Amino acid sequence: MSSLSCRPARRWLQRAFLLLCLAGLPLLNACTSPPDGVSVVSPFDVKRYAGQWFEIARLDHRFERGLSDVNATYRLEADGSVAVVNRGFNTAKGEWKEAVGKALFTGDTNTASLKVSFFGPFYGGYHVIALDPGYRWAMVIGPNTDYLWILARDKQLPPGVREQLVAQAARLGVRTNELIWVEHSRSDS
Numbered sequence: 785m786s787s788l789s790c791r792p793a794r795r796w797l798q799r800a801f802l803l804l805c806l807a808g809l810p811l812l813n814a815c816t817s818p819p820d821g822v823s824v825v826s827p828f829d830v831k832r833y834a835g836q837w838f839e840i841a842r843l844d845h846r847f848e849r850g851l852s853d854v855n856a857t858y859r860l861e862a863d864g865s866v867a868v869v870n871r872g873f874n875t876a877k878g879e880w881k882e883a884v885g886k887a888l889f890t891g892d893t894n895t896a897s898l899k900v901s902f903f904g905p906f907y908g909g910y911h912v913i914a915l916d917p918g919y920r921w922a923m924v925i926g927p928n929t930d931y932l933w934i935l936a937r938d939k940q941l942p943p944g945v946r947e948q949l950v951a952q953a954a955r956l957g958v959r960t961n962e963l964i965w966v967e968h969s970r971s972d973s
Contacts, residue, residue, distance in 0.1 A: 816899035818911040828896035837935040841963045852967040939968040
């Protein structure tokens with residue numbers, strides 16, 4: 785078979801691949817957009833958000849299963865991205881586990897809607913939906929109500945805040961009865 789007879793087939797395959805990639809773009813966007821009907825915090829100041837946060841509560845996922853003393857550190861980079869370091873203690877193995885990622889704003893940097901990647905080109909939504917005016921606590925939801933984190937600058941929430949955040953999450957359809965309240969017993973967390 786000559787190379788001339790392969791050109792139409794090759795061109796057709798290239799076009800089909802391009803169309804397949806374009807058709808998949810909405811699916812990738814769905815992984816980084818907030819759930820329908822969820823309002824994201826705005827105005828938002830990423831410089832004030834930067835620093836260490838303790839995970840107070842989360843919904844269970846394999847990437848954090850069995851971890852206690854979980855914290856996240858965010859650092860604004862010169863290019864406008866945010867470096868993310870998640871760290872937790874694996875109680876079954878008796879060792880610390882760490883994941884390093886990168887977050888990018890999905891739009892305006894004054895809106896707390898980001899996408900985070902720990903695995904190369906694959907991103908997941910990270911949307912701050914509640915934030916203390918003093919940046920002392922926050923609640924974050926993923927691309928759907930199966931992902932939720934309650935974070936604080938301290939290892940505990942102020943009285944009343946826990947109930948307020950759980951009630952807000954329940955109104956959004958989050959299964960709040962499945963929240964894992966994270967233990968912080970290690971001094972080096």
